[in-house]
Amino acid sequence: MKHFVLTLALLTLTITASTLHAQSPNDSVKSTLTGKWRITWLNGGSPNKLQLTDSNGSLTGTFAADGGESCGVTGTATTTTGITTIALAVTCSKFTVQLKGTLKEDTITGTYLAYGNSGGDFKMVKLTCFLPEGCNNQ
Numbered sequence: 001m002k003h004f005v006l007t008l009a010l011l012t013l014t015i016t017a018s019t020l021h022a023q024s025p026n027d028s029v030k031s032t033l034t035g036k037w038r039i040t041w042l043n044g045g046s047p048n049k050l051q052l053t054d055s056n057g058s059l060t061g062t063f064a065a066d067g068g069e070s071c072g073v074t075g076t077a078t079t080t081t082g083i084t085t086i087a088l089a090v091t092c093s094k095f096t097v098q099l100k101g102t103l104k105e106d107t108i109t110g111t112y113l114a115y116g117n118s119g120g121d122f123k124m125v126k127l128t129c130f131l132p133e134g135c136n137n138q
Contacts, residue, residue: 032105039122049127059077085102086108107125
């Protein structure tokens with residue numbers, strides 16, 4: 001019986017180690033980027049919400065514009081030497097916004113260019129919800 005328990009413990013340890021080794025460095029980035037975000041324009045303006053999905057570094061989603069329009073979002077996430085860089089393009093019917101930033105935990109900070117000639121700094125914070133009934137108002 002002791003031999004069986006020892007064999008089972010070693011098998012479990014081997015499977016766990018193999019699973020941890022098989023994860024790519026971008027797995028944690030993927031889980032961090034997918035979700036709802038609030039973007040704040042640091043030089044003024046109303047905050048906006050984004051929904052992002054990460055598929056192996058290819059980002060897609062929606063941006064809620066001030067007037068209520070749901071705009072498309074595309075972009076990339078690349079990790080080099082532990083630093084994750086995000087590039088996003090927001091395309092609305094009357095304007096576009098290009099964003100470039102760096103991810104640190106659940107925050108992205110960087111610069112943007114809107115309308116082709118107006119820019120500044122931004123901060124995006126991931127919205128998290130722990131309420132059992134959900135957080136539809138985030």
